[in-house]
Amino acid sequence: MTRKFNIKTAIIASIFLVLSCNPDNAFNDLDTAKQAIKVQDITDHDGSPFSIDKYDASKARFNPGPGGGVMMQGFYWDVPAGGTWWDHVAGKVEDWSNAGIESIWLPPVSKAQGGATSMGYDPTDYFDFGDYNQNGTVETRFGSKSELIALINSAHNENMKVFADIVINHNSGGQLESNQYTGTNTWTDFTNVASGKFLRTQHDFHPNAIKNNDEGVFGGFPDLSHSVANVQDWLWKRADGVGKYYKNVIGFDGWRFDYVKGFGPWVVKEWNNHVGGFSVGELWDGNVDYLNWWANEANSSVFDFACYYKMNDAFDGNNLAILYDDMMWKRNPFKAVTFVTNHDTDEIWNKMLAYAYILTHEGYPTIFYRDYEEWLNKERLNNLIWIHNNKATGTTSILYADNDEYVARRNGYNGNPGLIVYLNNSNNWIERWVPTNWNNTQIKDFTGHSSWYPTTQGGGWVKIQCPPKSYSVWSPNI
Template sequence: MKQIKTLKIFSFCFVATFFSCNNEEIDESKIDTNEFKTIQVTNHDGKPFSTGNSSETNKFNSGPGGGVMMQAFYWDVPAGGTWWNVVKGKVASWGNAGIESIWLPPVSKAQNGPFSMGYDPTDYFDFGDYNQNGTVETRFGSKTELTSLITTVHNENMKVYADIVINHNSGGQSELNPFTNSNTYTKFNVASGKFNRTYNDFYKNSFGNNDEGSFGGFPDLCHANPYVQDWLWKRSDGVGKYYKNTMKFDGWRFDYVKGFGPWVVNQWNANVGGFSVGEYWDGNAATLEWWCDNANSSAFDFACYYKMDEAFDGDDLSKLSSGDMLWKRRPYRAVTFVSNHDTDQIWKKNLAYAYILTHEGYPTIFYKDYEDWLDKSKLNNLIWIHNNKATGNTSILYADNDEYIARRNGYNGNPGLVVYLNNSSSWQERWVETNWSSTEIKDYTGNSSWQPTTQGGKWVKIQCPPNSYSVWSTL
């Protein structure tokens, strides 16, 4: 038997199957409203998540619900310098589907040369045009192909974000480091001639023994060094400003931000600008909130990610109601996701995507999910729903182990929506309180053919198919 775990909901006695009349009346005057425990999750004015505009143009306009990001790669995409052209060939269809932005892997030359995914950076200014580390092109292609891709993205009125790896470097030559009294691979005389580095630019050095964290034994870049700061975010020809003003990137995904203080991203954003999101891999929503506030940046909502895994794969949708998530604390800072190049542990992805694409935050679609593993037409439908109907702050209407119902309360004339998630093996029905009085509504997923009319007091019965979802809004 189903056990209700978080919300005590007034029940109606209906001896009926899901074929019951969806326009049946209830006497609202007899409802004990104290039995309905609607949870108001967020209380802001309802504006959508904003990633800002490019400094050169105002052509990026999201729909009423905000934007959707595409992670335009996966781990070990085909080598051989073809990936930029593969992505370029998909940009138009992604834009037509409602994708607002794409996130690219690290674009510069790395130690593993033609085989590197870019997370072991050597030369930040070699985009595939210098012969070093065993190759001219990067794994993904040439600088010409990269700039052509970026231009194509912008021509489709979309944004492009660069993956920035500034915690560590790799591929330097050995040199004597007096601070460790040993040889370290910290001498970087790079082919571009820009941002050469020595042992004093990495910990352990004259600025200290360490910072917040190191990664994989790679030389740990010292952000306390003014020389490093100059080349990363202060100089007009440094990494950040060159990527933004010359390469025309619109924003940044910062890799492994646990490895350095949030002030680093804060300073980058203050000096360079553009949208930013940090990979702070932590399931504690309060910790993510702390990092966002101090970095003045968005962060991937790992708290939401882990709660979705507990809810959908752990068969307890009440976790979506009770669970603490970044989007509940900072809806304008949370970048939500179902899987990415590093982690892919949620099995019931159809429910997870229905969740993030109807809830607050900046939802991200993973390339493999969209192009290979899931039903693209269903994802496109959810993207449309997000862009056109997922507006306003959030109220949770019902949650137990099998069912979850939430309401987006609308913004600026847009009506919002009611989303119904069903993790059980049978059709389910619920009476819910909407924001719409005497109004005909429908399920915009097409999973239900009902088109009920809400009652004068805004109540209506909706339904949801097994192991699936429905999303209701006005016609």
């Protein structure tokens, strides 16, 4: 949830207009590539327009391929205010579906203390979706309840899922009351929320009659106590409570739980047991043991921060050998949600290498809105999404890694042949002999970066190549 300023945001803003006016340039040296990292890998090595395997735009609805689908983070920090965002995203749904996007993660949808300017992470009234005059506004920053439901319906019509960002660690925007547990006045009176639902007072926050604290407090906000019966009832037990109302009435298919370090994993487990749907927790920690423990205890997916930090060290630090290290997707791939950046953190410069990594490896990959719609080359991302959905199957075998090179094989599953991904962080074209699972088989680079069509030997070995500061993905030419 915490917004961290990153100097790259300012740099990007200053170069974006220049780059957008000349999207077909190819950047060859490291310094230039650093400056123009948002637009790269756009021409073949000979300067001609690339030819890549990509999605079929005539496909009207998302249809999961053998490799599954991809999640889109459908917002960024400080999206335009004015109540237009739900309609804006609704206008993207069909294109995202055609590109192979399976699901959309939306920001917190209910009224927050910041009213029309809030990104939703300071929730006041969980049942005000933009239809009550509260906190200085009727609509939320993103729009109205009817616009939200229309967006979700549009996604469902495209066979896509929509996930709600759920902020249940803390609340904001209550009235001042005399607190018997602290001996002070606290902003914990939420008995006058406009919806009239999930009324709460000092007894529903820490400290209270049951316990003084839980796992963590965020930003000095009143800390919601999930041990209190009233809180449990309204969050996940009641048929008209937050979870079931969001799912059964508003139409959400799953949940992104904000700041799960602030409460025990049993909370998410209880939510999932009572409400159901996909869930992923924001456990901001690079410790794989901790991530895996939390995912198992919560019976939930978790964002793979271990992978995120390793990719930053690998691609920006010229140390691809670090990709041998442990990550959540290696430990528990079906509970790992991988990502390159999000609304809180944007540290990786060599983003196309990072997307090539997560879209060819195990885990549930996430695309960031601004990377897709503004900063990177959309056709290249669409190609990687197509590769993920159609070729990225089976277990993963790392074939080679050093400072500049990384080669891994997806071993295929249920008749799908899998793939070999080759990442190159050097300034030169490179070649390497690698072992495949395919004997006497012609393969090709499905990114179009290489024009080679090699045939594997009887024992499966083959030589492949990769352009500088880029990637190639190889699979049988079928």
